Amino acid sequence: MELLKKLEILTDAAKYDVACTSSGVDRAGEPGKLGSAVAAGICHSFSADGRCISLLKVLMSNACVYNCAYCVNRRENEGRRASFTPEELCSLTMNFYRRNYIEGLFLSSAVVKSPDHTCGLMLRALQKLREDEGFRGYIHVKAIPGADPVLVERLGLYADRMSVNIELPSQKSLGLLAPEKTKETILAPMGQICQGIQENASDLARYKKAPRFVPAGQSTQMIVGASPETDRQILLLTEGLYRRYRLKRVFFSAYMPVVNHRNLPAKDTPPPLLREHRLYQADWLLRFYGFQAKEILEEEQPDFNPLLDPKCNWAVNHMEHFPVEVNRAPYEMLLRVPGIGVKSAQRIVQARRYTALDQMALKRLGVVLKRARFFLTCKGKSLSPLQTDNPLVIAGAIGEGRVFQQGLSGGEQLSLFAPQKEDKVKCLTGQI
Amino acid sequence: MSYRTNIVYRYDGSFQGFLCCVFQCFAQKELPCAIEPWDASQETLFPVRTVETVLEEAERVARSIPKKMSPEAYELVRTVFLSCLEEKEQKLLRFLLMGYRLGPKAVKMTSEETVHVLHKAALHLANEAHLLLGFLRFSDFGGFLAAEISPKNNVLPKIAPHFCGRFSGENFLIWDKTHKLGFIHQKTGEYRFFEADKIELPEPDETELAYRELWREFYETIAIEGRKNPKLRRTHMPMRYWPEMTEFQQEPY
Numbered sequence: 119m120e121l122l123k124k125l126e127i128l129t130d131a132a133k134y135d136v137a138c139t140s141s142g143v144d145r146a147g148e149p150g151k152l153g154s155a156v157a158a159g160i161c162h163s164f165s166a167d168g169r170c171i172s173l174l175k176v177l178m179s180n181a182c183v184y185n186c187a188y189c190v191n192r193r194e195n196e197g198r199r200a201s202f203t204p205e206e207l208c209s210l211t212m213n214f215y216r217r218n219y220i221e222g223l224f225l226s227s228a229v230v231k232s233p234d235h236t237c238g239l240m241l242r243a244l245q246k247l248r249e250d251e252g253f254r255g256y257i258h259v260k261a262i263p264g265a266d267p268v269l270v271e272r273l274g275l276y277a278d279r280m281s282v283n284i285e286l287p288s289q290k291s292l293g294l295l296a297p298e299k300t301k302e303t304i305l306a307p308m309g310q311i312c313q314g315i316q317e318n319a320s321d322l323a324r325y326k327k328a329p330r331f332v333p334a335g336q337s338t339q340m341i342v343g344a345s346p347e348t349d350r351q352i353l354l355l356t357e358g359l360y361r362r363y364r365l366k367r368v369f370f371s372a373y374m375p376v377v378n379h380r381n382l383p384a385k386d387t388p389p390p391l392l393r394e395h396r397l398y399q400a401d402w403l404l405r406f407y408g409f410q411a412k413e414i415l416e417e418e419q420p421d422f423n424p425l426l427d428p429k430c431n432w433a434v435n436h437m438e439h440f441p442v443e444v445n446r447a448p449y450e451m452l453l454r455v456p457g458i459g460v461k462s463a464q465r466i467v468q469a470r471r472y473t474a475l476d477q478m479a480l481k482r483l484g485v486v487l488k489r490a491r492f493f494l495t496c497k498g499k500s501l502s503p504l505q506t507d508n509p510l511v512i513a514g515a516i517g518e519g520r521v522f523q524q525g526l527s528g529g530e531q532l533s534l535f536a537p538q539k540e541d542k543v544k545c546l547t548g549q550i
Numbered sequence: 551m552s553y554r555t556n557i558v559y560r561y562d563g564s565f566q567g568f569l570c571c572v573f574q575c576f577a578q579k580e581l582p583c584a585i586e587p588w589d590a591s592q593e594t595l596f597p598v599r600t601v602e603t604v605l606e607e608a609e610r611v612a613r614s615i616p617k618k619m620s621p622e623a624y625e626l627v628r629t630v631f632l633s634c635l636e637e638k639e640q641k642l643l644r645f646l647l648m649g650y651r652l653g654p655k656a657v658k659m660t661s662e663e664t665v666h667v668l669h670k671a672a673l674h675l676a677n678e679a680h681l682l683l684g685f686l687r688f689s690d691f692g693g694f695l696a697a698e699i700s701p702k703n704n705v706l707p708k709i710a711p712h713f714c715g716r717f718s719g720e721n722f723l724i725w726d727k728t729h730k731l732g733f734i735h736q737k738t739g740e741y742r743f744f745e746a747d748k749i750e751l752p753e754p755d756e757t758e759l760a761y762r763e764l765w766r767e768f769y770e771t772i773a774i775e776g777r778k779n780p781k782l783r784r785t786h787m788p789m790r791y792w793p794e795m796t797e798f799q800q801e802p803y
């Protein structure tokens with residue numbers, strides 16, 4: 119088969135994967151060798167759906183022996199099959215990289231023959247890139263559940279980031295929709311990678327020359343909307359994964375029906391983009407704003423408010439903490455004010471050392487006053503044009519009524535994917 | 551200070567030249583109402599002072615900034631000078647006068663208009679530089695890589711080190727059409743900036759055409775049809791960068 123055709127098939131099969139960031143590791147170039155890595159990540163292009171293109175995101179092969187219900191590559195699905203040879207993949211990556219099309223490679227695969235066989239193919243490709251070609255660009259590789267731990271370990275020595283897809287938010291859904299996979303086969307490599315990273319850190323502390331194992335850390339992704347879990351369950355699971363496996367990122371992917379199956383939403387169900395968007399917002403609160411999952415969604419209200427983003431939602435329901443005085447409030451509290459982000463909170467803390475801030479100053483520092491004014495005082499004066507004793511009034515004033523309607527009519531405006539948002543914010547603030 | 555204000559300064563457009571304007575402003579005890587590069591100058595009713603670039607004077611000003619203010623302030627001034635901020639010389643001068651008066655804290659007073667506009671311009675430049683790290687496209691002309699860009703800000707000095715590190719084993723050239731500034735790097739490690747109104751590139755060979763085609767195929771395929779979002783794409787990747795990006799180019803057959 120022609121290379122162009124293969125590329126088309128194996129890109130098409132990989133495109134639903136959402137985790138396409140090139141961030142988390144700084145590696146300078148080396149004289150005579152090709153490539154470097156930048157911790158903030160670099161987007162090389164944006165596709166027609168508005169997502170960042172940073173890595174050559176392809177499958178090694180889409181000829182799967184498994185039969186997961188939600189997947190186009192499943193054994194029983196008819197369709198075109200293709201596989202790259204390790205050589206083809208290596209020269210494609212090198213040539214794209216030299217022309218500055220990409221930041222590196224994101225390699226995943228269907229299960230060809232067996233998990234071990236698949237892992238072996240991927241390993242050969244990475245080995246060629248790193249050892250034969252001396253490639254120093256970014257590599258993200260997916261561990262195949264069920265593969266020999268020795269192979270996973272070796273992949274990890276070539277890769278910057280590894281991920282294992284958790285796929286679905288509960289064991290029950292997994293059993294129903296992905297019968298060949300189990301919680302154990304997924305969590306085992308996740309635990310192994312997590313442990314490998316920690317051991318590597320202590321090796322590195324002892325000998326500087328120890329080979330680096332997955333320096334940009336581990337991430338995972340799960341499908342939202344293919345199974346019946348609540349937003350609260352998903353968010354608690356997310357928080358648990360961050361804590362237990364020290365993941366760098368959890369990605370969410372709104373389920374896009376590609377096949378008809380009795381255990382899945384009908385084929386014409388639109389993907390739950392608003393829900394995905396809210397999950398990313400909440401994930402942001404977990405990682406950068408000091409929130410806990412159980413604060414963001416309480417038991418009585420286990421799903422997101424479609425009209426308010428999770429931070430506004432929390433604030434409106436906790437008016438007892440507000441208003442706060444901009445010139446005195448601690449940084450942690452500023453972060454909880456709707457309309458103040460990480461960057462503007464930092465700027466406030468810096469600027470108020472020199473001058474007392476007024477409303478104009480806040481605007482210059484990047485505070486979104488439209489929302490923030492209901493929760494702030496400036497030099498003791500409230501900025502709110504409304505009485506703040508009725509949460510419903512405030513909710514109405516800062517809600518996303520307009521956005522929500524757009525959401526109902528097609529949902530196009532809502533598909534804010536998280537990856538490039540991460541990259542964007544990070545290049546401004548240098549977070550993580 | 552500020553004694554005489556109805557005078558226009560003209561200088562050679564270089565950073566050193568600008569520092570000499572600052573020097574003159576102290577030496578002559580005057581605050582010019584405009585500072586313009588020679589080539590961009592317009593007719594004016596005001597008297598004109600032509601400021602010669604004297605490296606020694608430039609040096610003195612350059613040393614005084616980190617000393618009287620902070621290294622950060624100096625970095626800000628250098629960066630903003632590369633930016634496309636309108637009347638940047640005038641705005642930088644205003645900031646420097648403030649800085650000589652207030653010392654190290656001046657650069658941190660971001661809620662002041664004078665300081666705020668500079669930070670904004672620097673951020674605009676930094677953002678454009680960051681975007682071009684990704685959007686810049688090389689073509690391979692038989693072992694020699696070449697790229698053209700047309701940024702609003704003069705970002706080439708900011709982005710060149712990144713490419714030197716990443717492509718250390720390559721011969722490459724980047725040419726900024728807007729500022730008519732080029733950068734050339736050889737795999738031996740030598741590099742230099744040069745000025746050129748035009749550069750001529752050879753025709754791409756078959757291998758080059760094949761990889762362009764593969765990249766366009768990848769670009770088209772990776773998008774999810776059900777989630778088309780032209781507005782979001784334009785927000786992240788403004789259309790003015792498109793003409794120089796391989797994925798938006800059509801080969802003539």
Ligand code: SF4
Binds near residue numbers: 185189228229
């Ligand atoms: S193992 Fe992966 S590729 Fe194969 S059917 Fe399941 S999800 Fe699809």
